[in-house]
Structure formats: structure tokens, C-alpha cells
Amino acid sequence: MDPIKASLLKKSRAAKSETRGKLLSLFCISLIVFIVLAIFYFVASKGLATFFHDKVNLGRFLTQSSWNPSLKDSHGRPEVGALPMILGSFGVTFLAALLATPFAIGAGIFMTEISPKRGEKILQPVMELLVGIPSVVYGFIGLSVIVPAVRTVFGGSGFGILAGTCVLFVMILPTVTSMTVDALKSVPRYYREASLALGATRWQTTWKVVLRAATPGILTGVVFGMARAFGEALAVQMVIGNAALLPHNLITPASTLTSVLTMGIGNTVMGSLANNALWSLALLLLLMSLMFNLLVRLIGRKGAISR
Amino acid sequence: MADYDLTKTHIKQFSETKHEIALSTENLNVYYGDKQAMFDASLQFERYRITALIGASGSGKSTYLRSLNRMNDNIANTRVTGKIMYRDVDINSDEVDVYKMREHIGMVFQRPNPFAKSIYDNITFALKQHGQKDKKYLDEIVETSLKQAALWDQVKDSLGKSALALSGGQQQRLCIARAIAMKPDILLMDEPASALDPISTNTVEETLIRLKEKFTIVIVTHNMQQAARISDYTAFFHSGHALEFDETRKIFTRPKIKAAEDYVSGHFG
Numbered sequence: 001m002d003p004i005k006a007s008l009l010k011k012s013r014a015a016k017s018e019t020r021g022k023l024l025s026l027f028c029i030s031l032i033v034f035i036v037l038a039i040f041y042f043v044a045s046k047g048l049a050t051f052f053h054d055k056v057n058l059g060r061f062l063t064q065s066s067w068n069p070s071l072k073d074s075h076g077r078p079e080v081g082a083l084p085m086i087l088g089s090f091g092v093t094f095l096a097a098l099l100a101t102p103f104a105i106g107a108g109i110f111m112t113e114i115s116p117k118r119g120e121k122i123l124q125p126v127m128e129l130l131v132g133i134p135s136v137v138y139g140f141i142g143l144s145v146i147v148p149a150v151r152t153v154f155g156g157s158g159f160g161i162l163a164g165t166c167v168l169f170v171m172i173l174p175t176v177t178s179m180t181v182d183a184l185k186s187v188p189r190y191y192r193e194a195s196l197a198l199g200a201t202r203w204q205t206t207w208k209v210v211l212r213a214a215t216p217g218i219l220t221g222v223v224f225g226m227a228r229a230f231g232e233a234l235a236v237q238m239v240i241g242n243a244a245l246l247p248h249n250l251i252t253p254a255s256t257l258t259s260v261l262t263m264g265i266g267n268t269v270m271g272s273l274a275n276n277a278l279w280s281l282a283l284l285l286l287l288m289s290l291m292f293n294l295l296v297r298l299i300g301r302k303g304a305i306s307r
Numbered sequence: 308m309a310d311y312d313l314t315k316t317h318i319k320q321f322s323e324t325k326h327e328i329a330l331s332t333e334n335l336n337v338y339y340g341d342k343q344a345m346f347d348a349s350l351q352f353e354r355y356r357i358t359a360l361i362g363a364s365g366s367g368k369s370t371y372l373r374s375l376n377r378m379n380d381n382i383a384n385t386r387v388t389g390k391i392m393y394r395d396v397d398i399n400s401d402e403v404d405v406y407k408m409r410e411h412i413g414m415v416f417q418r419p420n421p422f423a424k425s426i427y428d429n430i431t432f433a434l435k436q437h438g439q440k441d442k443k444y445l446d447e448i449v450e451t452s453l454k455q456a457a458l459w460d461q462v463k464d465s466l467g468k469s470a471l472a473l474s475g476g477q478q479q480r481l482c483i484a485r486a487i488a489m490k491p492d493i494l495l496m497d498e499p500a501s502a503l504d505p506i507s508t509n510t511v512e513e514t515l516i517r518l519k520e521k522f523t524i525v526i527v528t529h530n531m532q533q534a535a536r537i538s539d540y541t542a543f544f545h546s547g548h549a550l551e552f553d554e555t556r557k558i559f560t561r562p563k564i565k566a567a568e569d570y571v572s573g574h575f576g
Contacts, residue, residue, distance in 0.1 A: 190420040193378060194482070197414035198433035198489060199406050208436065213423050
């Protein structure tokens, strides 16, 4: 047979290795997808057992405020009200984001618009350093500095949402700031020039044009920060006081979903209601993370907002 | 590209009694770091006329234009020396309020660059920044400047729509409308049609010809036909030197400088 014809009909080595490469990457991505699905399945099956197996009412789970899974109330129903933890988690998350956002925007403007050189030389490494500090260190500093400070200023024990917020604020600040910086940097130069050429000052340009164009990116950063704050366990657990009580103010001991989970999961028996109830909290946490992720995608898609 | 004698120039001087000069430069030099990008450019721009700046890429025509309303201030390591005379004031001096100056000397860029705001807000942005709050006045300005930029008929029912939803040609005309909403004296245009298709280019050119009744226009262009079609005067730039400046028809029919002759007849560029 003519050799060219033969070579056309036979798979070459390059074509074979391409197929192998495709299969390999397909395998990797499948593994990741499988792991994610497995985690979801595991947490969901455990978490839902509280409602299907132990017959806890979902509404009561979300709205009742007494958490004591090993005890039963006067009606013989287990006390699994997750409201204090839900409120605690959202409380520290939103307060921390609220505090961090203006600082992040301020730092971002300084690093991109006012003094890019110093920003790059000094602030960038500082931010990176802050990201790398392990959360237990933050928690420890919170425990030995912030809690006593709160105690001195506001009285009480010092443990509580305020202390948790302060620790989380420092923890999420680098995340939000670096994403804000990226968002501001990605605003094209011709955008700034358009505004300057119309006689707008640098400040007006930064404030009305650059920030406006960077808003979706900044919001994404804030949501990422919130996701981090929502999921942070150790540092928060060290300063929040860990009392599964409805928080009445910011300086009484409270708890978050994560702090109750880390405190309790080792002290319960697999399959018991107390254990299942904790898994329900974990499921709640997982769903919330999912929501933060969806939010990020939604903001990203909105991109350029119309008016 | 051959080496040309950069010392031989032919620059038309206006007689001050017959022509009103809106803007002029005297010995304008521009340095990017150690590199000099513009050498002693002295040109005059007559009021209510279109002056085209032509030349090959890297000839310094855009650099020169951007110096005129001091947009080069924002680029690090850039230095501009020499005089830029506007209403008998040297606007290339530190005492001049550069923001106020840019209200009178507006600029339109190569790439359409509307803000991510509505059409209406794009035009009123600068006016609001300068303290204009009167809603009726703003509405009026939006209408007249969009009409002048030949965009009004296409967008009058959707002024609240995002400017980014417009086509490229429409965006560029919006940028022109945005610039003339400030009622500037002088409009600087940096290749305003180079990113557009032929039909949009045509519309923009017609717009410019109408605009010269009210504004003095200085336009950088790569397109020699465009310069020939719309401009009254043409300046030819080469290697950072303004070599020839004259009436457009003279430059295109009887250029006096060898480099200009070679450029307009298409030998390089």
C-alpha cells in the first residue's frame, strides 16, 4: 500500500498522546466533581436525618432559640433551635464586612490612584503577609488583646459578637482589599482620561468614574470576604464566648454555626440526634457558602451596570 | 523610510490682523524620560477651522495633541516645555488651573470611551461635577449636544439606556457630544474615526464639518483622505518635528518639504 495512505489511516503517536492527555484531564476534573458531590451527599444525608429520622420540624429548627440537643422540652421535643447560631454567624459576617469595606476601598484608592509606587512596595507585601497568618494566631491575639480591651471599655466578659467582628475584620481586610485593588486596576486608563479631559479633577474622576466602574469587582471582593468570615471557625470560636444564646447585644457571649460545630462534633456519638443536629448546622453552612458563590457569579455576570 | 533633513521646515505664519488665532504653541518640546519625543513645535490654530495633524506612526502627532490640554501631565516621567498660548495665557505653566483649562479645551479619544453610565449621565457628568444642577438646563444641553453630534434622532427615546449598549460609531458620537456639552472653545481629537467602520467614519466626518461653525478643531489622523476631506489646514509631523504647516490643499498638491511630499504620495507611512 502507498505509505501516505497508510499513514492517514493509522493513528499517529501525536494523535494518541492527545487522546491520552484529554482522558487524563477528564479524569482529574471528574475526580474533583465527584469529591464535591460526595461531600454534598454526605453532609446532606447526615444533616437531613435530623428532620426525617428524628422528626424535628424544620421551621422550629430555624426559629427556636434554645440549643440543647441532648435534652427534651416539656412537650418531649428535642431542643434544637439553631437561631442563636444563625444570628451569630450572620451578625459577625455582616458587621465585619461593613467595617472592612470602607477601609478596603480607602486602601485600594491609595494603592492605585494616589500612590501606586508606595502601594506596590509597602502595602502589597503587608496585605499578602496578613493573608498568610494562620487563623489561630488571629484568634490568640483577639483573645489576649481585643477581648480584654472590650471588657475594659464596655464591661462584661469581653467575649461576644463585637470581639468576633474585630478579629474577622482584620482577617477579611486583606482579601477584600486585594480584590478591590484588582478591580480598580482593571479600570482602563482611557476611562480616567475621558473624565480628566472633561475637566474633572482627579478626585472627581476617582470617586465618580473609577469607583463606579469598579463596583462589580469591589462587591465581588466583599462577598468573598463575607464567605471567608462566615466559614471561619477557630479564630471566632476563641473570642465569641460560645454560649448558644440569642445575642441581645454585641458584648454578651454568643456563638456561630462554625463555633458550635468545632466545639461539639467531637463530643457526640455518631447517629445520635445531638450529632445529626450538628450535621444540620454543617449543611446550613454549606448552603450558605453555595449562596455566596452564586452571588459572586451573579455580580460578575451583571458586570457593567446600566444606570 | 529615507533619512530626511529635519532642519528644513515650512511653517505658515498667520497674519494676526487677518486671522484669529485660537491656540498656538511656541517651541513645544516633549520628553518621555530621557527621550525627546517632540522638538520645538511652533504651530498656530485658526479659530473655527479644522487643522489636521498628519504623519507616520511615531511621528509625534498624538504626543503633540495630548500636550495641548496637558493630558501628558498624567503620565509619569513626562515633561513638556515651551509655551502653549490660549487667550494670551501660557497654559503650560503651573499657575494655570488645569481642570478649568480642560473645560475650554476638550478632547475626544481614538477609542470610544463612554462611562458605564446612561447616555444622559454621560453627557451631564462633567457639568454636574462643575456644579451645574438645573435640571431644565441639563436636559437642554443633552438635547443640543446630541443634535450637534448627529446622535439625537437615534437615542432620544432611550436616554436612560447604558451608553455601552450603543454601537461603536454611536459611542464615538456620544463622546463628541459629551465633549461639546461643556461648550469648549477648542476640540482636540486623537484619531476619532480610526476605530470605526467606513459608514460611521463618514457620519463622524460630517459631524466635524458642521461643528467647525462653533468650535476650533485640531484632529490627528492616520487617514490622508480624511485630512484632505475635512481639514482647512494641515500640519505634517516627522520624527518628532513639525516639518510643514500650510493650507490643506497646498500640502496635498504642492508640498514644500521632501518628507511631506513622500508621505502624502504614499512612499511611507
